[in-house]
Amino acid sequence: MAPVDVPVALLGYGTVGAAVNRFLHENAGDIERATGHRLRVVKALVRDLKKERDFPAAPGILTTDFAEIADNPKLSLVAEVMGGLDPTHKYILRLLESGKPVVTANKQLLAQRGAELFATAQEAGVQLRFEASVCAAIPVIKVLRESLVVTNVHRILGIVNGTTNYILTQMELGASYEEALAEAKHYGYAEIDPTEDVSGADAAAKMAILATVAFGSRVTLADVQFEGVEHINSAHVAAARQMDMVIRLIGQAALVDGRYDVRVSPALVDRAHPLASVEGPFNAVMLQGDAIREITLEGPGAGGIETASAVIADMVSIIGTTGAGFLHNDACWRTLDRLPAGELRSPFYMQISVDDRPGVLARVAECLASHSVSVARLVQTQVEGGATLHVVSHEATYGAIEGALEEIRGLPESREISAAFPVISQRGISELGWT
Amino acid sequence: MAPVDVPVALLGYGTVGAAVNRFLHENAGDIERATGHRLRVVKALVRDLKKERDFPAAPGILTTDFAEIADNPKLSLVAEVMGGLDPTHKYILRLLESGKPVVTANKQLLAQRGAELFATAQEAGVQLRFEASVCAAIPVIKVLRESLVVTNVHRILGIVNGTTNYILTQMELGASYEEALAEAKHYGYAEIDPTEDVSGADAAAKMAILATVAFGSRVTLADVQFEGVEHINSAHVAAARQMDMVIRLIGQAALVDGRYDVRVSPALVDRAHPLASVEGPFNAVMLQGDAIREITLEGPGAGGIETASAVIADMVSIIGTTGAGFLHNDACWRTLDRLPAGELRSPFYMQISVDDRPGVLARVAECLASHSVSVARLVQTQVEGGATLHVVSHEATYGAIEGALEEIRGLPESREISAAFPVISQRGISELGWT
Numbered sequence: 001m002a003p004v005d006v007p008v009a010l011l012g013y014g015t016v017g018a019a020v021n022r023f024l025h026e027n028a029g030d031i032e033r034a035t036g037h038r039l040r041v042v043k044a045l046v047r048d049l050k051k052e053r054d055f056p057a058a059p060g061i062l063t064t065d066f067a068e069i070a071d072n073p074k075l076s077l078v079a080e081v082m083g084g085l086d087p088t089h090k091y092i093l094r095l096l097e098s099g100k101p102v103v104t105a106n107k108q109l110l111a112q113r114g115a116e117l118f119a120t121a122q123e124a125g126v127q128l129r130f131e132a133s134v135c136a137a138i139p140v141i142k143v144l145r146e147s148l149v150v151t152n153v154h155r156i157l158g159i160v161n162g163t164t165n166y167i168l169t170q171m172e173l174g175a176s177y178e179e180a181l182a183e184a185k186h187y188g189y190a191e192i193d194p195t196e197d198v199s200g201a202d203a204a205a206k207m208a209i210l211a212t213v214a215f216g217s218r219v220t221l222a223d224v225q226f227e228g229v230e231h232i233n234s235a236h237v238a239a240a241r242q243m244d245m246v247i248r249l250i251g252q253a254a255l256v257d258g259r260y261d262v263r264v265s266p267a268l269v270d271r272a273h274p275l276a277s278v279e280g281p282f283n284a285v286m287l288q289g290d291a292i293r294e295i296t297l298e299g300p301g302a303g304g305i306e307t308a309s310a311v312i313a314d315m316v317s318i319i320g321t322t323g324a325g326f327l328h329n330d331a332c333w334r335t336l337d338r339l340p341a342g343e344l345r346s347p348f349y350m351q352i353s354v355d356d357r358p359g360v361l362a363r364v365a366e367c368l369a370s371h372s373v374s375v376a377r378l379v380q381t382q383v384e385g386g387a388t389l390h391v392v393s394h395e396a397t398y399g400a401i402e403g404a405l406e407e408i409r410g411l412p413e414s415r416e417i418s419a420a421f422p423v424i425s426q427r428g429i430s431e432l433g434w435t
Numbered sequence: 436m437a438p439v440d441v442p443v444a445l446l447g448y449g450t451v452g453a454a455v456n457r458f459l460h461e462n463a464g465d466i467e468r469a470t471g472h473r474l475r476v477v478k479a480l481v482r483d484l485k486k487e488r489d490f491p492a493a494p495g496i497l498t499t500d501f502a503e504i505a506d507n508p509k510l511s512l513v514a515e516v517m518g519g520l521d522p523t524h525k526y527i528l529r530l531l532e533s534g535k536p537v538v539t540a541n542k543q544l545l546a547q548r549g550a551e552l553f554a555t556a557q558e559a560g561v562q563l564r565f566e567a568s569v570c571a572a573i574p575v576i577k578v579l580r581e582s583l584v585v586t587n588v589h590r591i592l593g594i595v596n597g598t599t600n601y602i603l604t605q606m607e608l609g610a611s612y613e614e615a616l617a618e619a620k621h622y623g624y625a626e627i628d629p630t631e632d633v634s635g636a637d638a639a640a641k642m643a644i645l646a647t648v649a650f651g652s653r654v655t656l657a658d659v660q661f662e663g664v665e666h667i668n669s670a671h672v673a674a675a676r677q678m679d680m681v682i683r684l685i686g687q688a689a690l691v692d693g694r695y696d697v698r699v700s701p702a703l704v705d706r707a708h709p710l711a712s713v714e715g716p717f718n719a720v721m722l723q724g725d726a727i728r729e730i731t732l733e734g735p736g737a738g739g740i741e742t743a744s745a746v747i748a749d750m751v752s753i754i755g756t757t758g759a760g761f762l763h764n765d766a767c768w769r770t771l772d773r774l775p776a777g778e779l780r781s782p783f784y785m786q787i788s789v790d791d792r793p794g795v796l797a798r799v800a801e802c803l804a805s806h807s808v809s810v811a812r813l814v815q816t817q818v819e820g821g822a823t824l825h826v827v828s829h830e831a832t833y834g835a836i837e838g839a840l841e842e843i844r845g846l847p848e849s850r851e852i853s854a855a856f857p858v859i860s861q862r863g864i865s866e867l868g869w870t
Contacts, residue, residue, distance in 0.1 A: 023726060031585045034651055118767070131582070137727040139582035145766055146581075146755065147566070147574035147748040150466045157859065216469055217771035225776055236854050239786060239825055243812070250859060254779060261774040268784045268827075270860040274733070277712060291458060291744040292572040295734035298709070299727060309726040313582040320581070321756050331580055332553070336652040339696040341660055344689065349703045351674060377678070390674055392703075419671050424592065424685060425705040 003038040006319055009069045010044040011091055012082025013053060013062060016105060016132075017044055019308035020079060022055040033333045037319055039312070043069050045082065045091075054304070070094050077101040077318055079311050081132075085109055089117075096120045096128060101322070103314040105132035105307055111205035111221040114212065127318050132310035134206045135160055135283045138299040139313065144213045148292065153214040154255040155288040160206040162281030162301040163190045163197035164229045164249040169279045171237045172246060177229075189281050189302070200228035200264045203251050210285065211253035211262045219253075219262055226264035240268050246276045342399025347376065349392050350401070351419035352408060356387040360413040364389060367411070371404040372396065386415060392423060438473040441754055444504045445479040446526055447517025448488060448497060451540060451567075452479055454743035455514060457490040468768045472754055474747070478504050480517065480526075489739070505529050512536040512753055514746050516567075520544055524552075531555045531563060536757070538749040540567035540742055546640035546656040549647065562753050567745035569641045570595055570718045573734040574748065579648045583727065588649040589690040590723040595641040597716030597736040598625045598632035599664045599684040604714045606672045607681060612664075624716050624737070635663035638686050638699045645720065646688035646697045654688075654697055661699040675703050681711050777834025782811065784827050785836070786854035787843060791822040795848040799824060802846070806839040807831065821850060827858060 010017045021041045024031070032038050046062050063069070069078060070091075078095050082088055083106055092109075095102050097120060104110065110117070110133055121128035131141045135158075144153065159165050166189045170180035181198070184190035196202045204226035211219040229249055240247050250267040253260065269276045274296055278284040283301025288294045300306045354360045361380065368375060368391070377392040393401070405417050445452045456476045459466070467473050481497050498504070504513060505526075513530050517523055518541055527544075530537050532555060539545065545552070545568055556563035566576045570593075579588065594600050601624045605615035616633070619625035631637045639661035646654040664684055675682050685702040688695065704711045709731055713719040718736025723729045735741045789795045796815065803810060803826070812827040828836070840852050 027585060027587070030587065034584050115767075138730055139578050142582050143574050143578065146752055147577050147745075149469050149755075149766075150462060150747060150751055151744055152462070152465065213766040215771060216766060216768045218767050223773055236786070239784075239854070242814070243784075243825070243827065245784075245858070245860075247856070248859075250857070252779075252857075254774075255771070256774050256779065259772045259774040261776075261779045263776075263779070266856050268856050268858045270858075272712075273859055274712065275859060277709065291740045293735045293741065295573055295732065297730065297732055299730035305726045306728065309586055310582075312585060316585055317581055320584075331584075331648040331651060332550075332653050333651045336650060336690070337694045338658055339689075339691050339694040341696075341698075344691065344696045344698070349674075349678075349680075351671070379677070390678070392678065419674070421682070421701050421703050422685070422687075423680070423703045423705075424683075424708055424710060425680075 003032040003036055006037050006039045006076045007042040007074055008039055008315065009072070009075050009078045010041055011069070011078060011080040011088065013044040013046045013057060014081065015054060015304035016081040016307045016311065018054040019304040020081065020311050021057060023305065023308050023312060035316060035320065039315060042075070043072065045069055066091055070098065075100060077103065077315060079315065080104040080106055081311060085112065089113055092117060093120055096124050096126055099124055099126055101127040101318045103129045103132070103311055103318070105130070105311055107133040107202070107205040107209060108221070111208040114209070114220070115218055127322070129314035129317060130209070131314045132307050134209050135285060135299070135301045136303060136306040137309045138283060138285065138297050138301065139310070140210065140285045140297050141213060142313070142317070143297065144210070144287070148287065148289065151289045151291050153287050153289040153292075156207070156210055156214055156251070156253040156285060157275065158207065158210065158251040158285040159248055159275055159278050159283050160251050160285065160301065161197055161203040161249055162283055163194060164203070165278065165283070166281045167198070167229060168232070168247050168249065171232070171234065172241070176234060177232060198228045198230050200226035200249065203249060203264045207251035207253055207262050207264055210251075211260060214253065214287070215255055215260055217260065219260060224262045224264065227266065229266060232266055243268070244271050245269055246271060248275055248278070250275070342397055342402065344398050345395050346398065346422040347393055347395050347425065348401050349390070349419065349421045349423050350405065350417065352389040352391065352417055353383070353415040354387055354389060354411070355413040355415065356382065356385070357413055360387070360411070361389070363411055363413070364408055367407040368393070368404045370407065371400040373400050373404045438467040438471055441472050441474045441511045442477040442509055443474055443750065444507070444510050444513045445476055446504070446513060446515040446523065448479040448481045448492060449516065450489060450739035451516040451742045451746065453489040454739040455516065455746050456492060458740065458743050458747060470751060470755065474750060477510070478507065480504055501526055505533065510535060512538065512750060514750065515539040515541055516746060520547065524548055527552060528555055531559050531561055534559055534561055536562040536753045538564045538567070538746055538753070540565070540746060542568040542637070542640040542644060543656070546643040549644070549655070550653055562757070564749035564753060565644070566749045567742050569644050570720060570734070570736045571738060571741040572744045573718060573720065573732050573736065574745070575645065575720045575732050576648060577748070577752070578732065579645070579722070583722065583724065586724045586726050588722050588724040588727075591642070591645055591649055591686070591688040591720060592710065593642065593645065593686040593720040594683055594710055594713050594718055595686050595720065595736065596632055596638040596684055597718055598629060599638070600713065600718070601716045602633070602664060603667065603682050603684065606667070606669065607676070611669060612667060633663045633665050635661035635684065635699045638684060642686035642688055642697050642699055646695060649688065649722070650690055650695055652695065654695060659697045659699065662701065664701060667701055678703070679706050680704055681706060683710055683713070685710070777832055777837065779833050780830050781833065781857040782828055782830050782860065783836050784825070784854065784856050784858050785840065785852065787824040787826065787852055788818070788850040789822055789824060789846070790848040790850065791817065791820070792848050795822070795846070796824070798846055798848070799843055802842040803828070803839045805842065806835040808835050808839045
């Protein structure tokens with residue numbers, strides 16, 4: 001069956017806009033098979049047609065004329081990724097009024113002027129979605145609005161600004177505030193003018209949006225008291241360390257006796273608390289409620305592709321819930337084969353009991369080497385009349401490990417293989433080197 | 436406007452069923468205002484009408500006759516919380532065939548016979564939702580299906596069984612396997628027959644469901660290789676500790692060169708890895724993909740009210756996406772007042788520089804006491820010509836802290852208040868005492 005054609009437009013074609021277009025291009029096949037729909041960017045509003053772009057749009061896509069989008073009746077939806085309050089505000093109102101669903105990543109616009117936008121969408125009977133406005137790819141808006149809408153979430157604790165979290169993490173490693181900020185700029189975690197991030201205004205806007213959705217009552221940026229990290233110095237960080245705590249810029253939203261309190265400030269976080277382990281540009285949001293106790297969502301809180309992923313998730317939610325949505329039933333849209341059991345790769349831990357005789361270690365090592373299992377760590381401990389070898393291998397296939405252990409089992413000195421477990425050590429993200 | 440009436444039926448009225456009914460009763464007002472709908476349990480299928488129940492149903496609700504549910508054309512949807520494969524399977528098929536949306540918490544049924552159920556739902560054009568089947572209140576199914584459906588999630592790492600995680604956590608604290616299992620039974624984390632949990636079969640079924648949704652291809656229980664914790668002993672735990680690791684029962688699902696591998700086994704987890712800090716009966720699922728890097732969801736993985744919360748979330752998703760759904764626009768359904776800024780409570784850290792003169796500590800302590808700020812920890816360090824006081828208070832209002840600091844600032848010995856931050860130490864759940 002031919003996929004349903006979904007022509008979309010973008011307001012803005014910067015880092016996020018280009019990433020949306022790239023993602024839709026590069027994953028078109030998978031998206032079609034998963035959803036039955038073909039999303040394609042047909043117009044993108046820019047200020048300068050000639051600027052160099054990450055993922056250049058095809059000829060005819062870029063335009064400087066908003067009317068080419070506003071007056072195009074064929075567009076299924078529009079994603080706003082240009083930022084700013086004006087003229088963005090007016091553009092979104094116009095699109096909603098003309099019956100076009102809108103996806104926006106614009107936290108300041110929502111936190112300052114959300115009421116009018118939603119009232120307009122409501123009146124026009126079209127969707128306005130905003131997952132990308134808070135914590136990029138972390139789907140906290142969908143979770144709050146759809147999974148927890150009837151759960152009384154009465155407290156939110158969040159690290160919702162990656163720039164300041166990166167700065168604070170670097171300060172823990174010994175950098176001064178100025179050095180950490182310079183590094184954040186160098187790696188692209190901070191803007192050239194970092195004021196919105198370091199002042200707490202960015203986090204405050206996100207907390208206003210989260211509180212609005214969690215509490216079901218409008219909270220605007222003006223309702224949030226905020227303080228940033230500009231005055232945090234190495235002495236603060238050292239004092240925190242002395243008490244086995246770390247400093248984090250924490251957003252807090254609480255319902256207290258039927259009234260709300262939303263604020264952002266530096267806070268001391270106990271090292272055993274989950275928010276203490278959120279490092280670098282990562283974000284985390286903890287949602288507390290009676291029925292759910294505490295649910296934590298953690299992930300990358302910024303970045304072009306991460307934000308684009310949230311924008312596209314909202315597009316999919318709109319087309320998946322409008323008319324004959326596809327989000328309702330069987331999740332299967334392809335048939336994959338199972339990987340033969342021995343082919344998966346992992347580092348391994350092996351606990352091997354042996355007689356303590358000369359040469360036994362060499363023979364065990366030979367068995368491992370003959371199956372291309374390379375040793376990362378080896379500890380030998382004495383036990384009654386023998387020895388136990390604790391071996392941690394580098395990544396190897398399950399099959400290679402089994403083969404090596406089989407051979408070890410056959411050694412005359414071998415007593416027992418008392419454990420062979422995979423080892424989970426590196427986070428999937430560590431290879432991306434953000435620390 | 437009168438709320439839309441949504442009569443629902445339950446298959447089963449055990450711990451989860453009773454919790455669903457209790458939740459819908461106790462939160463009826465909030466649910467109506469948030470959704471415009473009034474969900475009420477009108478029938479619940481049980482085996483024994485006379486059994487004592489947590490939250491007794493009103494007269495006429497309980498029935499032993501499935502036909503009273505199957506043949507009732509007024510029901511908007513049915514939630515299956517009875518468990519088991521038969522006759523549950525046949526009941527759900529019958530309901531779907533007759534056009535009733537179904538919510539199920541039944542992981543084994545889905546992992547073993549999901550294909551037929553979804554094909555039937557598809558054909559009948561009704562929704563079959565199953566959030567509660569994996570990790571209770573943690574909304575990982577919705578996130579995978581709706582937020583990440585077009586993201587290529589290629590690896591899942593999860594702690595998806597709370598019973599075994601509780602056992603392993605207790606073993607780290609010094610318990611033997613047998614002691615830890617007995618304790619898990621005592622606190623209700625383990626069934627009287629714990630085989631399904633400790634063998635890894637429960638985790639395997641959940642991983643089959645997660646892999647199916649993440650990879651978009653059917654994975655059944657028979658496709659999952661699993662090993663439980665029955666053979667984990669104190670020597671394993673000690674060996675892990677020596678290497679600064681912990682043992683966890685880890686579910687892994689991976690896409691490798693277009694083929695899948697799903698398995699459950701004990702694994703060694705580096706203490707710095709996020710899964711190492713998942714303790715007691717908590718669950719966590721890490722989703723790795725190119726565009727999202729790594730998103731982690733953590734929360735309580737079992738429990739009556741937690742599972743009920745997921746069942747109700749699915750009910751809300753069904754009524755919110757069918758016909759004129761309400762999940763599209765403005766999240767505001769009430770108007771709350773802001774809490775006066777000084778009234779929020781928190782423990783605080785204060786860094787106070789003073790002249791190092793006799794009696795200064797007493798005067799600072801008096802200022803705190805006069806505002807009812809009680810001191811939890813106090814450290815005094817010497818600095819050039821003076822001292823710095825590091826004070827951590829017990830919970831106090833922001834107003835009281837400000838008042839006390841104002842007074843301290845007025846002391847003749849006072850030099851500078853160089854920090855006053857809230858302290859985040861206790862998890863919201865800690866008061867529930869699950870450790």
